[in-house]
Amino acid sequence: MTDCECLPKCPFFHDKMSNMPSMAEILKQRYCHAGWKTCARHRVFMEFGSASVPFDLFPNENERADMLLLELRV
Numbered sequence: 001m002t003d004c005e006c007l008p009k010c011p012f013f014h015d016k017m018s019n020m021p022s023m024a025e026i027l028k029q030r031y032c033h034a035g036w037k038t039c040a041r042h043r044v045f046m047e048f049g050s051a052s053v054p055f056d057l058f059p060n061e062n063e064r065a066d067m068l069l070l071e072l073r074v
Contacts, residue, residue: 004036006045011055031059040065048072 007013007028017024031039039059044052052072057064 004032004039004042006036006042006050007032010041012041012057012059016055027059038062044068044072 013024036042040061041053041057041059043065
């Protein structure tokens with residue numbers, strides 16, 4: 001599987017996680033290199049664009065992404 005197209009410019013990893021490199025690497029392995037289709041950030045990005053992705057949305061916050069997607073669809 002290929003890497004997520006958002007990884008090179010993902011503000012979550014380049015800004016929010018810059019002070020937690022070990023945790024960032026774990027999340028990257030799980031969501032950016034292997035399972036980007038399950039990344040909460042990527043799901044919002046694909047449907048509504050990068051401007052709709054909250055800065056503090058973690059890749060594993062799929063319940064929050066579900067709620068956000070419902071709100072944005074209305």
